[in-house]
Amino acid sequence: MENLIALEKKVCAENYAPLPVVLHSGAGVWLTDIHGKRYLDMMSAYSATSFGHSHPRLVAALTAQAQTLAVTSRAYYTDRLGPFLQRLCEMTGMARALPMNTGAEAVETALKAARKWAYQVKGVTPERAQIIVCAGNFAGRTTTIVGFSSEAQYRQGFGPFAPGFVSVPFGDAAALEAAITPDTAAFLVEPVQGEAGIIVPPDGYLAQCRAICSRHNVLLICDEVQTGLCRTGRLLACQHEGVQPDGLILGKALGGGLLPVSAFLARPDVMGVFRPGDHGSTFGGNPLACAVGHAALDLLEEENLAARAERMGALLLGRLRRLRYPAIREVRGKGLLIGMELDSTHISAREFCERLMYFGVLSKDTHGTVVRLAPPLVISEQEIDIAVAAVAAVLDEFDMAA
Known part of the structure; x- marks a missing residue:
């Protein structure tokens, strides 16, 4: 194991700090390392493996399509793209979709669409469009996106950044309304902030x-790359409040945990600003991605994963909240997207995840203070018990040490 870790550190840029485990295989909610030890996956690759690892239906769809036609580029029509996007639009209630690969690409697509809509439809003076974002946002790692991040490390050393973004506090609707001007094109927001x-x-x-965006003719664009596709107990997290956005960004779970698939969806006048040559992607909308994405959408409905995420999330949240330890400051979340905030004077979230690994559960911290607990949506009640028992075991260790 040490040799493989050393090799990766030698040849790969150190832009991540992985836990010291070398994984080899996965099935369902379980991962196995190179020594054969099994771990319960409580992170789901940031929601990308919502269906679990190597779901047989998705692997079959991938294999069959790979043996037929994988990539052509959008220079031609294929028999996979139209049906996939039709299914996606019907399920989300959106009019049109533009396929991409990664979540960050889909966000960039949304930003371009919002700006061009502002000029061509709303009538904003050219080059003056503004997009409002929230403090604490995370939408990817491109230079444009990190430029409107409020996290210093994401920005440091990567400027200069694109102008045209205004930040307001998350969860403060009055601050949103106060920030709107005649130049405001859109409000980009995560229904639940993940990172x-x-x-x-x-x-x-x-x-x-x-209501505010409608009143001021501002596009409401929901970034549901992490929260979408049943993660929070609804198909879309915005549906908890009956909200239909003007633009919607999806990714991660859309690829079934097998390959990157993302999309920007919007109402007709927003998507209508694109003309041939305005935007593109060599791999976006490739037949392989469409086959897997379509199968993933079918599974969401057939396995009723929204209801399952709501039920299992309530169980996990309830059991974590019953843990009484001074190291826990707060347990919060929605569906199977849960964060356990720790008191850093007791233990850092990184240390916690390292100890959790030794008890056979894998997760990852964020900002050194919060442990993510966001397993595949197919997790069972028995597996939730295993996870909670491991969390309690780590807390016992540090409680005794204190």
């Missing part, structure tokens, strides 16, 4: 934002 530490806004916040 910030699983931050759930006050009840009614998103509905208020919807």
Whole structure:
């Protein structure tokens, strides 16, 4: 194991700090390292493996399509793209979709669409469009996106950054309305902030934002790359408040945990600003991605994963909240997107995840203070018991040490 870790450190840029485990295989909610030790996956690759690892239906769809036609580029029509996007639009209630690969690419697509819509439809003076974002946001790692991040490390050394972004506090609808000007094109928001530490806004916040955006002719764009596709107990997290956005960004779970698939979806006048040559992607909308994405959407409905995430999430949240330890400051979340905030004077979240690994459970911290607990949506009650028992075992260790 040490040799493989050393090799990766030698030849790969150190832009991550992985836990000291070398994984070899995965099935369902379980991962296995090179020594044969099994671990319960409580992170789901940031929601990308919502269906679990190597789901047979998704692997079959991938294999069959790979043996037929994988990549052509959008220079031609294929028999896979139209049906996939039709299914995606019907399920989300959106009019049109533009396929991409990664979540960050889909966010960039949304930003381009919002700006061009502002100029061509709303009538904003050219080159003056503004997009409002929230403090604590995380939408990817491109230079444009890190430019509107409030996290210093994401920005340091990567400027200069693109102008045209205004930041307001997350969860504060009044601050959103106060920031709107005639030049405002859109409000880009995560219904639940993931990387910030699983931050759930006050009840009614998103509905208020919807009303404010409608009143001021501002696009409401929901970044549901992490929260979408049943993670929070609804197909889309914005549906908890009955909100229909003007633009929607999906990714991660859309690829079934097998390959990158993302999409920007929007109403007709927003998507209508694109003309041939305005935007593109060599791999976006490739037949392989479409086959897997379509199968993933079918599984969401057939396995009723929204209801399952709501039920299992309530179980996990309830059992974690019953743990009484001074190291726990707060347990919060929605569905199977849960964060356990720790008192750093007792233990850092990184240390906690390292100890959790030795008890056979894998997770990852965010900002050194919050442990993510976001397993595949197919997790069972018995597996939740295993995870909670491991969390309690780590807390016992540090409680005794204190």
